[in-house]
Amino acid sequence: MSNYTEYANARxxxxxxxxxxxxxxxxxxxxxxxxxxxxxxQRHLTQTSLAALSGIDQxxxxxxxxxxxxxxxxxVVRLAHALNARIRLDLVEDSTPTSASTSH
Numbered sequence: 001m002s003n004y005t006e007y008a009n010a011r012x013x014x015x016x017x018x019x020x021x022x023x024x025x026x027x028x029x030x031x032x033x034x035x036x037x038x039x040x041x042q043r044h045l046t047q048t049s050l051a052a053l054s055g056i057d058q059x060x061x062x063x064x065x066x067x068x069x070x071x072x073x074x075x076v077v078r079l080a081h082a083l084n085a086r087i088r089l090d091l092v093e094d095s096t097p098t099s100a101s102t103s104h
């Protein structure tokens with residue numbers, strides 16, 4: 001393999017379904033955490049000030065923003081309220097075939 005892209009593609013192709021699900025879950029957590037961090041920064045808040053506004057521990061906010069954990073819906077609502085933001089959930093077609101999308 002001559003470059004990282006080829007290496008990453010080979011690893012992804014060799015991954016079993018459980019591994020693919022774990023990667024997808026991490027990516028979702030990371031994207032949500034990134035959105036929280038962006039919204040917090042746009043409002044000129046620190047993690048500590050967001051913790052005070054939301055009632056969520058600063059350490060938990062750090063874990064959410066880094067994608068290390070996925071918050072439950074109650075935590076999502078509290079973060080949205082503290083950030084004066086709306087929650088929007090979009091279900092979009094996934095281009096990656098899964099057992100759920102290939103079996104009817």
